[in-house]
Amino acid sequence: MARILIVEDEPGIALALEDDLRLEGHDIDVTGDGGIAITKARESAFDLILLDIMIAGKDGFDVLRELRRAKVTTPIVMLTARTQEAEKVLALESGADDYVTKPFSPRELRARVAAILRRTRVSDARTPLLRIGDADVDFERAEIRRGGVSTPLTPLEFKLLQLFAGTKGRILTRDQLIAGAWGPGTFVSDRVVDNHIGSLRRKLEPDAQEPRHLLNVRGLGYRLDV
Template sequence: MPKILIVEDEEAMLIGLRDNLEFEGYEVDTANRGDEGYKKLQAGSYDLVLLDVMLPGMSGFDVCKKTRAEGNDTPIILLTARGEELDKVLGLELGADDYVTKPFSLRELLARIKVILRRTANVKQDDSLQKVTIGQLQVSFDDFEAWLNEEPVKMSYKEFEILHYLYRHAGRIVSRDDILDQVWGMDYQPIARTVDNFIVRLRNKIDSDESQHIVTVHGIGYKLVL
């Protein structure tokens, strides 16, 4: 049974989400402050987090940023009352896996939760990619672990997903839109530069020398060269 943490300070929203997720068969834990949610993330093991952006104690953005900086790759869906594009970009660049703008449809939220949990399960169950070498980086997509010169390398869940997608299409050009659709699961074309920022991070982790294994194909996208 997947375990979901809800971090939300609006009591009615928190209770409504908790009751509906439990009805769907999920195990649910809750927090109504950002700092409390962050502590629970540090101490517990969750399959997914629903994280409000505007929280007392610590903002959802800060919770997301600190969580990813510590190497915690638990999938995060941001809940935000803001519809501004810059907030969406910031949330994704801090490592969030998706965002939902309030007010939202419960059916839509449940669908997004199922998509992310299904993807996570698919990656974990892929026995053919237990450990691969990309540049100087060794990666276990099965365990969400990476090493450079036998030293652990911190990577977010989204970085693993993007690298996994590029690896499956090694030697072929994939567009930014393809990566957005396949990794985020919906159309993020207006903020496609998010992909570019993730690629920069991956390059820094893969290539410690002057070689480049993720090649930019100008005007189209990227190609992974093994």
């Protein structure tokens, strides 16, 4: 399952995309406004963004450029009814990962989405080490190493760190952490989430009482600064 943001202001197309991708098991968020799309993409963790060029607020090219300037690395697929080659080249040069011309078949879009998600996961699997401050997180061994000392991660700590590592400094809400680490629909109290974050901090931070990397964003959730 992947978390996908659809940015499309034609209600019929947006609904069709949402329904089709939900049937594939994906978690979908939808907006038709470019400004709202930027806020969502910067503050939440998505695995993929489907971005129409002709949208309200800011056009798709403005959204694409602003997200890339903000170091949002989420894969982005541009959607457009225009067929000019120059526009496709511009989208790719501006940071898009793919470009789909309307009208497109649901089968084609599903194949492109699956291909990009597959490439992303293969790329992630090739980088098993993550440097956070003076600590190395080894995802292959599920442990944190600092100063020659290795500390094992519990399965839940491992899942939480994977979620943070994949979001590039963006904020994750407690609901997103619960869905990603415990599973969608699982009831977990905020206190339990906070306790696991505290445990991770004790393994990850030089001083868990004054964290520098695993940070609380008041009223929103947590983020990992590397």
